[in-house]
Amino acid sequence: MPELPEVETVRRHLAERLEGDEICDVEVRLPRIVRYPGVQAFAERVRRQTIQRVGRRGKYLLFQLETVLLVSHLRMEGRYMVADPDEPELPHTHVVFRLGSGRELRYADVRQFGTMDAIAAGEPLPRGLAELGPEPFDPSLDGSTLYERWHHRGVPVKSLLLDQRYLAGLGNIYVDEALFAAGIHPMTPAGALSPDQYDRLLREIRDVLDRAIREGGSSVRSFRDGYGRHGGFQIRLAVYGRAGQPCVRCGRAIEKLRVAGRGTHVCPACQPFTACGRVTTGVEA
Missing domain, CATH: 1.10.8.50 (Helicase, Ruva Protein; domain 3)
Incomplete structure (x- = not known):
């Protein structure tokens, strides 16, 4: 399972390429990847939302949209790729976000253990994320x-x-x-x-x-x-x-x-x- 350094590496790559881009549409091919609030509501929440920031908390990726927090956990073998539409997809590509720039953000997962949640303002965070302890680099920690x-x-x-x-x-x-x-x-x-x-x-x-x-x-x-x-x-x-x-x-x-x-x-x-x-x-x- 990717740990903090691997997730941080992915975060930096995605932040460089996605921040400021808009999610125009999303195609969910494997419904169980989406835990909350269901596939249709998930798609409705993230459409027409600008990716303002790509963050990380523990092993979670956090896509801060305009009014929604998209929470992604890679689990065992989840993997994101930013690609042009004509580029071949990776096997086991389960979610595709189509972006305003014309590119696609693709999520592939051989083991199919990864998860996504679209959390609206005022809603509780997923339990695993909400229960996380401090970050190792927290300056207040000694x-x-x-x-x-x-x-x-x-x-x-x-x-x-x-x-x-x-x-x-x-x-x-x-x-x-x-x-x-x-x-x-x-x-x-x-x-x-x-x-x-x-x-x-x-x-x-x-x-x-x-x-x-x-x-x-x-x-x-x-x-x-x-x-x-x-x-x-x-x-x-x-x-x-x-x-x-x-x-x-x-x-x-x-x-x-x-x-x-x-x-x-x-x-x-x-x-x-x-x-x-x-x-x-x-x-x-």
Whole structure:
């Protein structure tokens, strides 16, 4: 699933090409992509609306129209392309927005898990969007804030980082990378981390995300940006997807375990498991 860097990469591409353009018409070929308010009402709401801004919140794309907020979640393999009408469509193109510039904004989704909502002024945001925690780059967020909010939690710190209600935009790839950079084992209980460790963790989260955004995200599986290009950050990954390979720091083999039901990559030497002040290997079979 695209994470914050991939969605931000898509957002920047779409903002550059769409802001100020008008949606003249929309063709929805797969009705279940539209969650709210139904296909016909969705089309009526977005027609003749100018795209004023393309934003992002967590993993959601937000198309701010004149009187409507178009909320889009790419899920597993959703993909947007801006194309001329005579250009061949991607397979599994399910929604086509026809623009005043003469171009088309096309949404393709092989897995068909993506969603769109057209929210009018005064209506509540979709539940997942409304429940999002702070953005990692929020200037008001610091390590002390994370400690105050999380120090009473006994669940693994990776579980909280993956929960969008606690911090928005992170997924499996960048959580593994940030925890490695911070020297924190993913199974460490959130309550076992000190304020200084939370401060370092937040710095590393921001650094990993910032570097990934500059590289256009990671195409670990199928991600492409709006131009059809692979992300470049996958060649910089330190632990994710590198089980059995030597650690880039110490040379010990990267191990794979499961945390919060997710495949998790860790260096047992650089990320010792800490629980209640005790350091162990903590690696599961």
